[in-house]
Amino acid sequence: MKEDGRTERASRSREQKRAHILSTAIRVFGKKGFHQTSIADIVDEAGVARGTFYLYFESKSAVFLELLDQLLLHLRQNVVGVDVGAGARPIDEQLLDTVRRILRTAENNRSLATILFREAVGLDADVDRKLREFYGSIHLFLVGSFSEGERLGLTRPLDTEATASCILGSIKQVIEQHLVVDADAVFDIDRFASAIVSYNIRGLMPHTPSN
Amino acid sequence: MKEDGRTERASRSREQKRAHILSTAIRVFGKKGFHQTSIADIVDEAGVARGTFYLYFESKSAVFLELLDQLLLHLRQNVVGVDVGAGARPIDEQLLDTVRRILRTAENNRSLATILFREAVGLDADVDRKLREFYGSIHLFLVGSFSEGERLGLTRPLDTEATASCILGSIKQVIEQHLVVDADAVFDIDRFASAIVSYNIRGLMPHTPSN
Amino acid sequence: MKEDGRTERASRSREQKRAHILSTAIRVFGKKGFHQTSIADIVDEAGVARGTFYLYFESKSAVFLELLDQLLLHLRQNVVGVDVGAGARPIDEQLLDTVRRILRTAENNRSLATILFREAVGLDADVDRKLREFYGSIHLFLVGSFSEGERLGLTRPLDTEATASCILGSIKQVIEQHLVVDADAVFDIDRFASAIVSYNIRGLMPHTPSN
């Protein structure tokens, strides 16, 4: 039977509908919060039947976990180490780029970011673990970078763990305050990225730059 | 009249019972989280009847709001400006003391802090407003301090708003990471306070200290 | 505090309400069958709120298990061995009494019996196990009785297991056919008890009685 065309089309449509429900869920979760959002809210907004939701997602928690994964994946891709090789671009420029990418990702996924910052913790064991792993891996990455930086003389000696928390917290707070709380204000990525890097760099570098 | 004594005693007892229920609620919320905690959990643990709870608190949200108030009050009391007058103690020492007090308050109210960091956001409109006000006032205070500091030549020119978020985020993250997430580890207040201040000061000061 | 009276009264009332819901459940299950009965049916008929049901019973299955226990207990109490001692009443009279008691128990709990015969099997693992245990213990008891009877020369040599099934089946079928299926007909206990015993005895006795 030559059903490829049909199957393929169906498959495409399946993907689309799944994506449609997922993006609706993101929007609604972002607007009302996880606990305040009922399956009814999502399916009403998405214009599908109650049961349809369960064709694509196992449960309310499952869809949340999925959109969380999606955001964490985006963010992870933007956290990269700096290139310290000869001929590499200046470190502060590299850092600026990284922070910019992170902020841009957050801005492009404002609903997701809102969810991440407003709801994600304390939801359920799976979500908690996932978040701990995510922040844990970022934390670990920063700790490693500081050790390396110190070895290369790029940073002063630091309490690497505490400092990693400080930097992580800086970025989180900027996103939370200026993207999530002040949801209606424009989010000036360059401004905030510069401020973060400038603030952080000066706190890390062994010598004050001449400028 | 004997009435007075009775009333007073009753009144005292009323306050005590209220406090008893409140502290029980703090404990239970801290252990299980807000949504996972039912009124049944609280009254069972407190050893009072279901209805009694509603004699002292309007609702589940109301009790949460109250314990939130309690924590925010504690914290607010510890955020004080530095004394820049002649003969004042060195600024970094003053800052160190402030951060120490904040961390100590968090440690002394670990359940409350846990709730604050894990549950408070996105709960309901009242809680949200209260948190926004709290962080907003801290933020404002920091912005004001930076302006003043800049005027006095104590800090370099800064994006005051963004930098305020960075500092706030640093402290929040240290508490969240090392007090809430690593709940079983010892929380070395002096170490973390030093790290925070050291990290922040060097990022703020116009000139690198000589050491 | 002298709350004994209140507590006691409350306790009594609690028992009564529980019994009320249970008997309602028996009636409704008996009328509509387990699967066709919803919690809504029971609480509507009992005149209590949905949630009230769950104050007294853990689940729909739990209430079923409980009423099943109740009936099996009644029935078990009526299955007793015959007294073969000197001066004991004639065996057939004793058997007649036993069968009469069983049938009477079934009649007095017609709804329960209906449920037992119409619904109980295949419902869920717990129920299944309980029924298997019940019939198994009856079966075992009969097998033992036959062995003993054979030893005493009271019965002819038999395939004890198969014969136990036959007798058990006889009684079950009489109840099912004449109490459950012909629910509107009068259930003449004496007649059916006599028929069962007469039919069974003659199949078991080593010698045909002279008449």
Add this chain to the structure above:
Amino acid sequence: MKEDGRTERASRSREQKRAHILSTAIRVFGKKGFHQTSIADIVDEAGVARGTFYLYFESKSAVFLELLDQLLLHLRQNVVGVDVGAGARPIDEQLLDTVRRILRTAENNRSLATILFREAVGLDADVDRKLREFYGSIHLFLVGSFSEGERLGLTRPLDTEATASCILGSIKQVIEQHLVVDADAVFDIDRFASAIVSYNIRGLMPHTPSN
């Protein structure tokens, strides 16, 4: 016209597919029970699409009704009267053959028999009526046989109705106990048929046979 061939083939295939689904349903119902079996279980196991099921059967109940019909037909064919004419084989041999055939039918359709005994009653009105009719007709047949037997002096005077229930119950219980409950044990047809007939005959015959 080639049409015929195609139609015939299609028709054959239609019948085959129907039979395939039906036998799958029997297997699945027998394994999991009616209520625990979903349409999804059946179509998955059968390897057809959900909608296809409804091309061949009206509903879940309808397919159950049909497989019930199938089993009842098998069983009905095996319940035949004894030949009392001159030169006929001994009555007990004839009865033994009948019981053997019944047990063999049950064994050959173990899934169906399991369904019959574990699920059939209380399912829905149609099934109930069908079962009542079936057992009613067997019952009627036995009652008639006893009347005839009494007239011919082959049986003692009996409460024909009650006794018919007893015999029916014996056979049912043996099947239920030893084929359905002890599903893993070997089902020794000859043994159980002998036991049933021996037990029943001696309970029915006016005189003890000389052996």
Add this chain to the structure above:
DNA sequence: TATGAATGAGGGTTCATTCAT
């Protein structure tokens, strides 16, 4: 005929809150 995505009524259960005692 065959498909399988879509439907939506209906299920059992929970729990914050009320209120008669």
Add this chain to the structure above:
DNA sequence: TATGAATGAACCCTCATTCAT
């Protein structure tokens, strides 16, 4: 004031059945 039984709205989820392709 204290009690705890009672309430019932709201929740998440299932699944027999339908229907566009």
